[in-house]
Amino acid sequence: MRIIPESELIINSDGSAFHLHIRPEHLSDKIVMMGDPDRVTMTASFFDSIECDVRSREFHTVTGTYKGKRITALSHGIGTDNIDIVLTELDALANIDFNTRLVKEELKQLTMVRVGTSGGMQPHCPVGSYVVSEKSIGFDGLIHYYAGSESIREKDFEEAFQREVGWSPYHCSPYVVSADEELVDRIGHDMIRGVTISAIGFYGPQGRHVRLPLADPNLNAKIESFRFGEHSITNYEMESSAVAGLGKLMGHKAMTVCTIIANRVALKSNADYKGSIEDLLQIVLDRI
Ligand SMILES: O=P(O)(O)O[C@H]1O[C@H](CO)[C@@H](O)[C@H]1O
Numbered sequence: 001m002r003i004i005p006e007s008e009l010i011i012n013s014d015g016s017a018f019h020l021h022i023r024p025e026h027l028s029d030k031i032v033m034m035g036d037p038d039r040v041t042m043t044a045s046f047f048d049s050i051e052c053d054v055r056s057r058e059f060h061t062v063t064g065t066y067k068g069k070r071i072t073a074l075s076h077g078i079g080t081d082n083i084d085i086v087l088t089e090l091d092a093l094a095n096i097d098f099n100t101r102l103v104k105e106e107l108k109q110l111t112m113v114r115v116g117t118s119g120g121m122q123p124h125c126p127v128g129s130y131v132v133s134e135k136s137i138g139f140d141g142l143i144h145y146y147a148g149s150e151s152i153r154e155k156d157f158e159e160a161f162q163r164e165v166g167w168s169p170y171h172c173s174p175y176v177v178s179a180d181e182e183l184v185d186r187i188g189h190d191m192i193r194g195v196t197i198s199a200i201g202f203y204g205p206q207g208r209h210v211r212l213p214l215a216d217p218n219l220n221a222k223i224e225s226f227r228f229g230e231h232s233i234t235n236y237e238m239e240s241s242a243v244a245g246l247g248k249l250m251g252h253k254a255m256t257v258c259t260i261i262a263n264r265v266a267l268k269s270n271a272d273y274k275g276s277i278e279d280l281l282q283i284v285l286d287r288i
């Protein structure tokens with residue numbers, strides 16, 4: 001069996017994963033994740049007891065109990081590059097023996113729900129609504145670095161999307177992946193379901209014109225009107241594609257649900273979304 005070299009999986013001297021700084025015993029198999037480290041503090045305020053509270057860079061992890069369930073809340077920062085770090089280290093904490101550096105014989109399946117903020121792309125996703133990412137389109141290219149991505153990608157959808165929006169060859173090849181179906185049904189049965197774009201930036205890559213003009217000012221209009229069967233693109237955020245894609249490749253259950261804080265069609269936003277995200281977090285904690 002392959003012994004994973006020190007350079008490929010860096011373990012700190014206290015036995016913790018390199019970036020997350022938590023040890024295997026700190027991790028629950030139920031994980032609620034989010035971009036903002038302060039949102040982890042908010043999540044932990046609903047816990048009945050706290051087992052560990054660790055901060056390292058943008059990664060803030062608290063494990064505790066909520067109504068008798070052991071749950072880990074963790075922040076991943078912004079972007080799919082961070083999701084590569086977080087999911088790889090979570091999977092390693094669960095499935096690699098940190099002493100022998102061998103992959104454990106039996107897979108420990110994790111359940112991961114990202115609870116984020118997002119921009120709505122359709123009139124039926126107004127500010128304050130909750131949108132579950134049934135599918136995600138990754139504009140980031142992360143999944144193409146891993147073997148076997150063809151088995152989880154939805155090529156017909158990818159090709160139709162590229163064709164209809166006139167995708168630039170200078171961008172990464174967009175990939176379409178589905179979240180875990182059972183988890184989507186359990187967490188999001190009464191929420192709006194949709195197709196979420198994970199963009200590689202908040203401004204230009206989501207079609208926001210602040211001072212610099214956009215290379216394709218019509219891209220968002222084409223995204224809004226794009227249809228694939230019954231699917232339309234509902235919202236923009238920055239991580240769900242990698243959460244769903246890497247989660248699936250690793251054999252875990254993963255999905256994203258967001259509260260909509262801006263609607264790009266109505267040109268409206270709400271920077272004061274604390275109440276809305278608090279309510280969503282409690283729903284997810286109850287259902288995970
Ligand atoms: O609110 P979070 O979870 O950070 O999610 C969204 O907000 C950030 C951008 O403001 C990106 O991370 C995006 O995905």
Ligand SMILES: O=c1cc[nH]c(=O)[nH]1
Nearest residue numbers: 117118119237238262
């Ligand atoms: O419009 C938005 C709002 C939140 N997060 C995003 O990535 N985009």
